[in-house]
Amino acid sequence: MDKSVTFELNGLATTAKPGETIWQIAQRLGETIPHLCHKDAMAYAPDGNCRTCMVEVEGEQVLAASCIRTPTSGMKVHTRSERAETSRRLVFELLVADQPDTAHDAGSHFWNMAKKVGQTSSRLPRSPRPECDLSHQAMSVNLDACIHCNLCVRACRDVQVNDVIGMSGRGGHAKIVFDMDDPMGDSTCVACGECVQACPTGALMPALLMDETQQKFPEPATKIVDSLCPFCGVGCQTRFHVKDNRIVWVEGRDGPANQGKLCIKGRFGMDYASHDNRLTTPLIRRNDAPAKTWDMQVNPANPWTHFREASWEEAMAEAAEGFTRLRTDHGPDCLTGFGSAKGSNEEAYMFQKLVRTGFGTNNVDHCTRLCHASSIAALMEGINSGAVSAPFNAAEDSDCIIVIGARPTVNHPVAATFLKQAAKAGTTLIIIDPRGQEMDRHADYSLHFKPGSDVSLLNALIYTIIEENLIDLDYIAAHVDNYDAIAANIIDFSPEKMQDICGIAAETLRATARTYAKAERSIIFWGMGISQHVHGTDNARCLITLATITGQIGRPGTGLHPLRGQNNVQGASDAGLIPMVLPDYQSVANPEIRLKFEQAWGSPIDPNPGLTMVEIIDAACAGDIKGMYVMGENPAMSDPNTHHTRTGLANLEHLVVQEIFLTETAMFADVILPASAFPEKSGTFTNTNRQVQLARPALTLPGQARQDWFIIQELAQRLGLDWKYADVSEVYEEMRSVMPSIAGISWKRLNLEDSVTYPCAAEDEPGQSIIFTDGFPTLNGRAQLKPVQIVPPDETPDANYPMVLTTGRLLEHWHTGAMTRRAAVLDGCEPEAMAHLNPRWLDKQGLNPGDEVVVSTRRGAIRLRTRADQDVSENTIFIPFCYAESPANMLTNPALDPFGKIPEFKFCAAKVETLETS
Amino acid sequence: MDLVKKFAHPGFKRGQGRKTNPGRQVDPEALRQVQHLLGDARRAPDELLENLHRINDHFYYLDNRHLCALAHEMRLSQTEVYEVASFYAHFTILGDNETAPSGQRVRVCDSLSCMMAGAEQLAEQLRANQDLSVELVPCVGRCHSAPIAEVGQKHILNADVESVTEAVRIGDTSPECPALESLDAAQARGGYEFLRRCLAGEIEADRLIDKLEANGLRGMGGAGFPTGRKWRLVRGNHGEKLMAVNGDEGEPGTFKDYHFLAIGMHDFLEGTLLAAWVVEASTAYIYLRDEYPDIRQNLDKAVAKLNASALTHNTKLIVRRGAGAYICGEESAMIESIEGKRPLPRHRPPYVAEIGLFGKPTLVNNVETLYWARKILCDEDDGFAEQGRHGGKGWRSYSVSGRVKNPGVKCAPAGITTQELIDEYCGGMLDGHTFKGYLPGGASGGILSASLGNVPLDFGTLQKHGCFIGSAAVIVLSDHDNVADAALNLMKFFAHESCGQCTPCRVGTEKASLMMAEDHWDQNTLNDLCTVMTDASICGLGQAAGNPLISAMRYFPEDVPSKLKYCSTEKN
DSSP, X not given: OXXXXXXXXXXXXXXXXXXXXXXXXXXXXXXXXXXXSOOOSTTSOXXXXXXXXXXXXXXXXXXXXXXXXXXXXXXXXXXXXXXXXXXXXXXXXXXXXXXXXXXSOTTSHHHHHHHHHTOOOOOSOOOOOOOEEOOSSSEEEEGGGOOOOOHHHHIXXXXXXXXXXXXXXXXXXXXXXXXXXXXXXGSSOOOOOXXXXXXXXXXXXXXXXXXXXXXXXXXXXXXXXXXXXXXXXXXXXXXXEEETTEEEEEEEOOOTTTTTOOOHHHHHOGGGGGOTTOOOSOEEEOTTSOOOOTTOOOBTTBGGGTEEEOOHHHHHHHHHHHHHHHHHHHOGGGEEEEOOSSSOHHHHHHHHHIIIIIIOSOOEEOTHHHHTHHHHHHHHHHHSOOSOSSOGGGGGGOSEEEEESOOHHHHSHHHHHHHHHHHHTTOEEEEEOSSOOGGGGGOSEEEOOOTTOHHHHHHHHHHHHHHTTOSOHHHHHHHEEOHHHHHHHGGGOOHHXXXXXXXXXXXXXXXXXXXXXXXXXXXXXXXXXXXXXXXXHHHHHHHHHHHHHTTOSSSTTOEEEEOOOBTTHHHHHHTTOBTTEXXXXXXXXXXXXXXXXHHHHTSOOOSSXXXXXXXXXXXXXXXXXXXXXXXXXXXXXXXXXXXXXXXXXXXXXXXXXXXSSOOTTGGGOSEEEEOOOGGGOOEEXXXXXXXXXXXXXXXXXXXXXXXXXXXXXXXHHHTTOOOOOOSHHHHHHHHHHHOGGGTTOOHHHHHHHSEEESOOOSTTSOOOSSOOTTSOSSTTSSEEOOXXXXXXXXXXXXXXXXXXXXXXXXSSOOTTSTTGGGSHHHXXXXXXXXXXXXXXXXXXXXXXXXXXXXXXETTXXXXXXXXXXXXXXXXXXXXXXXXXXXXXXXXXXXXXXXXTOOEETTOEEEEEEETTTO | OTTSOOOOOOSOOOSOOOSBSSSOOOXXXXXXXXXXXXXXXXXXXXXXXXXXXXXXXXXXXXXXXXHHHHHHHHTOOHHHHHHHHTTXXXXXXXXXXXXXXXXXXXXXXXXXXXXXXXXXXXXHHHHTOTTEEEEEESOOSOXXXXXXXXXXXXXXXXXXXXXXXXHHHTTOOSOOOOOOOOHHHHHHTTTTHHHHHHHTTSSOHHHHHHHHHHHTOBOTTTTOOBHHHHHHHHHTSOSOEEEEEEEXXXXXXXXXXXXXXXXXXXXXXXHHHHHHHHHTEEEEEEEEOTTOHHHHHHHHHHHHHHHTSGGGSSOEEEEEEOOSOGGGGSHHHHHHHHTTSOOOOOOSSSOTTTSOGGGSOEEEEEHHHHHHHHHHHTTOSSSGGGOOSTTOOSEEEEEEEESBSSOEEEEEETTOBHHHIIIIISOSBOTTOOEEEEESBTBTSXXXXXXXXXXXXXXXXXXXXXXXXXXTEEEEEETTOOHHHHHHHHHHHHHHHOOSOSHHHHHHHHHHHHHHTSSBOOHHHHHHHHHHHHHHOSSHHHHHHTHHHHHHHHHOGGGSOBTTTTSOOOOO
C-alpha cells in the first residue's frame, strides 16, 4: 500500500500513487468515471455505495467500485467495457425510477451524471417516496430526490462531526433522518449546511434558492467570488454566489483552516450586508436632537429624529474639525480611537497610524481588550509572543487535547470539527469548563469545575506534574527560566487541598495532569473562559507553565492556542491596534523602535503607552477623554456595565462613528460615516492560525457608503496627514515594510495563494505553522515562568445576589449582534434574549422554561425569558450578550485584570426574580 | 418594573426563543428507567445492540424517550442510536404519539418452507383473533416443522390456530430449551481434554491446521473457504487478534447450526476455543441470531461456566445477540453488528482476516464448521475424510425441508444428489406429491428442476447450472408448488432483508418484487435487474438475489406469469 504500483488501465500500463483509487487515477488521466456517492474531497472517505462508478477487473467475478478500489500490481482494469457501462446505466435506471417528475434541481450532479451515461428515463415502477420537510429556515429537505448516497451522513458525521443526520431503517425503507426522524427544524441540527453542499441530487437545498414548488430558481447566481467568512477567528475561505448584488449562497472553499467547511453564520448569515438598515449616507447629529443620555435610543430604520443627512464633504469636514479643535484646545490625549477586529489588516494599520500620527496619542485600542488581552499579557511576559504556537489543525497530530474555558462548537465551530475528528480518531480529549457543552460527548475527561476557581485547578495540575515527576527536565534545562519559583510556589496547591475549592475530585485532577504530561504530544486550546477574569493573566500563566515544564510546545501536535475570537483580531493586534505597541508588537516605549516608525511614517510618536478600552470609557466619564473615533466597534453593547459605558459615550464632546449600521454606539455619534461591509471589501485578514488570507469584494457598496480604508485616509488628510494610498495593496505593502513577521508575504503572492502563514521571512518560504521549535523570542531565548496565587473573583455571590452570572456567545449570533440580528436565518434561530438556567433549578423555583424573569446585579437589571439548559450548573445563569433589548452587559462587572486590563465578564453575583417579586 | 429599561433591538422579531437547547431533550424519568435497566452494563458503543435489547426485553418496544435517554447515557448522538435501532426487525420503535400495540405478539414465519405448509392461511386465521398482534417474519430456522409460529419466545412447531391460541391462553411464552449437557458432564466424557492439552503446550498449533487441511474441512456457512487455510492466515497476523463465530444462520431453509447447538453445545464451544487458541484470539464473540432464544439460554449458561473456568484463560467468550437481520450472516455485516453499528457489509479488500472486528485481524467461522473442526481434531469425526459421493469429500449437514416425508438435518456424505437425499434420508416425497424441483442452497442458491435432481450437492458442482450449495438448505418442491410464486416469495425476502447500502440490491430487489407481483413478467427488464444486482452489488445478498428469479425463468417457464405476451409493457 505504501508503494506505487503498476497496473493496466484500459490496456495501458499505468502507475498508481500510494493509496490512489482507480477513480482518482482515471480522473488524473482525464477520464471522469460516473459517480454519485463519491466526493473528491479529503474528509469524505469513499463509500462505494451508489455503484455508478463500476469498472471491470479481469479475473474477478463481479465488477468493482472504482471510487474505493485501489489497484494491485498487474491488475487489468477496464473502465469502458460493455459490462461496466451496462451496469452503470442500469444503476442509473434504478435511481431515475424514483426521482420526482420535476427535478428539484435539474442542474444537480445527479442529473448531469445521468445525462453523461445516457440514462434519464426508467422502465421500472415507482415506489412511494417521503414527503418534503420544510421545517428549517435555511434548508429545504426533499427526500423524494434522495438516492441514499450517504454523502449527507458523512458530511454531518465524518466531516463536521455533528452527528445529526443518520440513515434509518433498511432496504427500500432506508431513509435519511435527523436525530430520531425528527423534522430538520426541530432537530439538533446546527445548520452548518455541509449536507447541502454535499448533496448531489437536490434533496437537500438552501431554502433561499427554491421557489414555492420546491424547484430551484433558474440561474440563482450571476457572479461567483472567492473570499473569506467575516465572523469568527477560524478564517474559513468562502465562495460567494451573488445575484442582484445580494449573496444568495455560500460554499466553503478548501482553505487551510476550513478544508471546505463552514458553520451556520458563514453559510447562512451573509444577508446582513443587504439589510435595509444599512447606512447609505453620511449623517450629522441634528442641532435640535434630544440631549444625549445613557439610555437614549434611536431607531436604526428612522434615524431622522436625531440625525440629518449630510454630504460626504460636510460630514468629513465636521468630523475632522471636531478632532482638530479638541486636539488644539486640550492636547492629543483627550482623543482616542477604537479600531475594529472586524476590519482588514490594512484598515487596522491605517486606523492606528491615524490615531498615533493624526491625533498624536497612543489611545488606540480595540476589542482584543475584551477578549484575549490577559492571554496576550501572560504570553508576552512569558514567551514574548502573543500568537498561537500551532494552528488548531495541529489537533490532528496530537495525542492529548485540552480545551479549557472555551466552547469551540459554538464560537469556533469549524475549528471544533478538527478537535472532534481527532477525538473520534482516538486522541484523548480533556474539556475543562464550568459549563457543559456538546463536545463533552467526545471527551475522555470533562471537568465541570466551580466558576472562578481556575487557578486552584490549574495549580493542582502543575502540582501533580511536579510531585509525580512528570516534568520534562531536558526541556526545562534548555528553554525555561524560573522553574524553581514555580516548584516552590506550588507546595500549597495539592489536588487534595484544591478539590474542594475547584469542585473536581483530586484523583480526577491527578489523572488529567498525568494524561496531559505523559502524552507524547499534548496541545492546549483556550478561550474567554480563561481570559475574562480579574485573574485572567494568572490563568494564562498557568497554561504557559503547564506547556513549558512538560515540553509540550514547539513540536507537531503540541502547543498553546488561544482561540482568537474575531475574524481579524489577530491581524488587528499585529497591525498595532493596541495602546502599548506599534505594529508587530513593537513597544511604543522603546526609543529605537519609535525612531524606526517615526522615520517610516514621517511623524513623531507619543512615547507614552495609551489607555485601554475600559480605562478610556472611565476617562470619558471623567471628562478627560473628549473626542473619539470609532470604526466598526460597539462598546455600548460589548463593554461591561453598559450604564457606565453609555454614560461615557454620552459625555463625549465629539464622537465620530464609522459603521455599516446605526449601532447602539452610533446612536451617540455626532457624525456617522457610512462604511463598507465585509463582502464589499478587498483586503487581508489574519485568522487564529496566523494565516494571512485575502478577501475579495463580492458586492458593490450601497448608496453613498464608502470603503473604510478610503474614509480613514480622507479623515487623515483632513487632520493634516499627507496620505496618498491609491488602493489597499499599497497599504499592505507599507505594512510589510515595517512588519518583519509578514516580510515574505507580498500582496502578489496572496493573490496567487490566497493564504500564507506568518511568520514568513521570504517569498519563497511557506511560513511557519509551528513556532517556538527551539526556544522563545525572549531576550535570553527562554520562557520566563511566573508563579501565581489564587485571586478570587471580584464579586462573589452573597445573600442578596446568590447566583453566578456568566456571559458569552451563541452559535447563531456574532458579538453584539449588529450583523447577525440582521441576518434572517440567524436571528430566526435565536430571536430573543434568554437566560439559560439549569432545569432542576427552574423546577425548584417553580419556574417553567419560557417564563419571563428579571435578572439583576448591583449594576442593573434586564428582563428576559428563561431557557432550560442542562449545560449550566444549578447556581449559575448564562446570558448571551448579543441582545440589544436585554443587554447582558448591563449586568457585568467592569473589574479589571491588573495586567491585561480585561474585564471580568465571566463572573459576577446576580439574582433571578419573577416579574411579580422583582 | 420601572427599574428594567426596555430597549429596542434590530432583530426581525420573528417568534420566540427556544425554551430548551435545540433538539429533543432527555426526559429525566426515561433516563432513570434506562439507567436502571442497564445496571452496570458497559456503556461502550459496541454495547449498543445489547443495551437496546435490555430496554426492548423489558418494555417490548423502544420508545423515543428511551432511545434519547440511551443516547445520552452511552454518550452517542441520538441518530446513532436511532439508525441502529430502526435497522433490526426485532425492535419496534414507538414514535412520540404512538402507543404500544395491544395483544400478545405472534410471529408467523413466512419463508418458503412455512408458506408451502400453509403459513399464510395460518396468519390470516390468527388475525381474526383481536387479542393477537400478528406479524409475518422471515425464516425462524425450524423449517422441518413448518409452519412455525412464535408466541413471545416460544416456538410452536407445526403450528395451527388451536396450538397457537392455547399457548397464548396459558401464557406459554418462554422458550423451550433443548437439554443442555453440563460442563462437568462434557468433561467427564472427554470433552475439552484436547483443548486442555493444547493449552498445556502438548500440541503445536500448526499441527491442528495441518490436520484440518488434510481432512479438507471447508467453511459450512456457505462460502466453503478451506478452514485450515483461514486459521493459518489469521494466525500469521501480528498484534491482537479476535474471533467471531457466525451463528446468525438466516438463510431460509437452514437450521443446521440450531441442530448442532442443540445436540453438541460443548463440542462447538471446544471447537471455538481450539480455533481461538490456534489463531491466538484474545476474545471470541459468538453472534447468535435472536430467533433462537432457547439456544441462547443454553449458550449463555455454558459460556458463563466456561468463562469461570481455566479453559478460557487465553480467550474470553462473549455472546452477542442479533436482532432480526439476515444480513448479519454476512461476516463483515456481523462484525459491524458486534461493533454496535448498522450491519452494512464492508467492501473487500481488506478481508476480515486482516482488518476485522474493531480493526483487528479476525477469524470468522460458522458454528457447524467449529463443531466439525473439533470432531476432526479429536478423531471423533466418523471418518470425515473418507466420506463423500460423486467426488465430494467429508460429511455435510443438509437442512432438508419442503415436500418430503422426513424433513430435518441430514448428515450425509458431501456430494450426494437431491434425489438420493430424498430417497435415502427423507423417506421419499410426501404422499401425493411429485418431485418438481428444489432449492439446493436456501433462498440465494437458485432453484433447479427435478430433471437436475442427480447433480451432486457440493461446492462448485452447481455453478454451471446457475446455482450454488451455500449453507446446504435443500427445499424440495413438488407439483403442488408454483415456482414463480416461490421466486416472488424469495425476492420479497431479499427486499425485506436488503441492508439498503448499495443501489442495485436496495432498489433492484424492491423493483423486482413489484414487477414479479404483476400478472405479466417483463422478462427483459427483470433480466437486466438480475444482471445489475449480480454484477454491481456489494455483497452476496444482492449478488445472489437474482438467482431464484433467473432459475424460475430458465427452468420453469411454464410457471412464469405471461398473460400479456403480445403487448409491450415498456414504461417511461
